[in-house]
Structures are given as structure tokens and as C-alpha cells.
Amino acid sequence: MSDAAPQVSKATLLLRQFSDGASHQTAELAESLNTSARSVSNTAAILIGHGYLTRSKLGEYVLSLKGREALTQNILITSGPNGPNKVARKRRDTFRTRAWRGMRVRRTFTMADLISDADDGIGSHVSNLSRFLGILQRAGYVVVSARRTPGVAKTSPGFKRYRLVKDTGPIAPVHVARTGMLHDFNLEEDVPCQD
Known part of the structure; x- marks a missing residue:
């Protein structure tokens, strides 16, 4: 493993330009960071959205109180969500979901x-x-039961009877073909499928 320093984001580099506490203009920041004015403007908009900068006037930015705290604590600003996604994913009403419900009721x-x-x-x-x-x-x-349900025809061997032996909850498990695993949302884990 290498002990290379993590790559510093554009947002962190831009925020560090305000360590003097003064206001800075887009063109000045673009020149000192050796990047385009558009890139500075886009990155500044992100920092404003997170509360690290404020816009004093068009094209001019000032460090906010939260930005000052981030600089003194030497915080690295990274991309990505600010927290967990709070919206629960809607479960689809599929045939397998309804079949799972039937298995849980009938056993x-x-x-x-x-x-x-x-x-x-x-x-x-x-x-x-x-x-x-x-x-x-x-x-x-x-599991497949040893006893079968009688078939309709006289020569029929009968219908296979199944028994649910592992009922983990209301959400139907989903087979993930790429990994060959069965994902159980009730347990929040992947279960291997033996061949």
C-alpha cells in the first residue's frame, strides 16, 4: 500500500485561497489556480451551496463563518452526498413479490x-x-417435500410440494445474476446459492 497523500479537490483548493480573509474575484482566483473562470464560478457555487462562501457581489466571493471554521480545522471538501438518502425506495409489485407473500401465508x-x-x-x-x-x-x-399432491391424470406422478423453511420477512429476496447471490432485503445481506 502506498502512503500517497489524498488528492485535494477543486473545492478545497478554492477555499484555501480565502485563508487571508479577504474577498476575491473570479478572474483573480482563476489566475492563481491556473484554471478557467467558469470552473472557479462552478466550484464557488458549490461552496456557496454548502455554506463555506458567500457572494458579496457578482463575481466576488467572501469566506463565511462556516468557511473560516473549515479552514482552521483543515477540512477536506469531497464530492458526494451530504448524508444518507432519506427517501425510501418504493418496492415494485412484481410477480415474485406476490409469490413470496403467498409462500409466507401458505408455508x-x-x-x-x-x-x-x-x-x-x-x-x-x-x-x-x-x-x-x-x-x-x-x-x-x-425445500421440496417428499410427498406430492396428486395429479389430475391417472398416470401423473403428482405435483411437487414445496415448504418455506426460511421466512426472513415481508420483502421478497432478489437474485443478483452478476454475483450469483440472493440478496435478502430483510436481513440486508447476500446469501450464496449452492449449485
């Missing part, structure tokens, strides 16, 4: 049970449910 079920519970009348969901049950089975959430 023991067949594919036909889940299709009747979760069907929205749009298209066939047999292959989707079959893949989802296979993923849940490999992740240890669902």
Missing part, C-alpha cells in the same frame, strides 16, 4: 397454489416461478 404450497395467489392476469408466470423456486431452493429458503 406449504405447489406451483399452482402460488400462481393462483400471485397471478395478475398478464402473461404466463410458470417459468418465472420455476426459476424463482429453484433459486430459493439453492439458497436454502425452500
Whole structure:
């Protein structure tokens, strides 16, 4: 590992130009930082938005109280959000979500049970449910019962019965194909799918 110093952002470099406490103009700052006036203006707008600078008049900036504190504490200004995203992501009402709800209610079920519970009348969901049950089975959430539900035809071996053995909560787990893992939002963790 190298002990290289972290790269200082444009915002930090611009803020440090105000260490003398005086007001500075865009052209003067652009010349001392060897950058364009537009870049200085854009960076100053960011610093104003965060409360580090104030605009005394068009094209002229002054250090604010928060900016003075940042300079004395030698704070590095980085890009990115100011805090966690407070808006909860809306969960989509998918077939797999409805099927998961059906599994949690029934505990023991067949594919036909889940299709009747979760069907929205749009298209066939047999292959989707079959893949989802296979993923849940490999992740240890669902097991196939030894006993089958009798089929309709006399020669039918019957329908597979599944049992939910790992109910972690109301939000359906999602298979992440790129990692081959099952992400469980209820546990906030990835569960491996054994082949």
C-alpha cells in the first residue's frame, strides 16, 4: 500500500485561497489556480451551496463563518452526498413479490397454489416461478417435500410440494445474476446459492 497523500479537490483548493480573509474575484482566483473562470464560478457555487462562501457581489466571493471554521480545522471538501438518502425506495409489485407473500401465508404450497395467489392476469408466470423456486431452493429458503399432491391424470406422478423453511420477512429476496447471490432485503445481506 502506498502512503500517497489524498488528492485535494477543486473545492478545497478554492477555499484555501480565502485563508487571508479577504474577498476575491473570479478572474483573480482563476489566475492563481491556473484554471478557467467558469470552473472557479462552478466550484464557488458549490461552496456557496454548502455554506463555506458567500457572494458579496457578482463575481466576488467572501469566506463565511462556516468557511473560516473549515479552514482552521483543515477540512477536506469531497464530492458526494451530504448524508444518507432519506427517501425510501418504493418496492415494485412484481410477480415474485406476490409469490413470496403467498409462500409466507401458505408455508406449504405447489406451483399452482402460488400462481393462483400471485397471478395478475398478464402473461404466463410458470417459468418465472420455476426459476424463482429453484433459486430459493439453492439458497436454502425452500425445500421440496417428499410427498406430492396428486395429479389430475391417472398416470401423473403428482405435483411437487414445496415448504418455506426460511421466512426472513415481508420483502421478497432478489437474485443478483452478476454475483450469483440472493440478496435478502430483510436481513440486508447476500446469501450464496449452492449449485
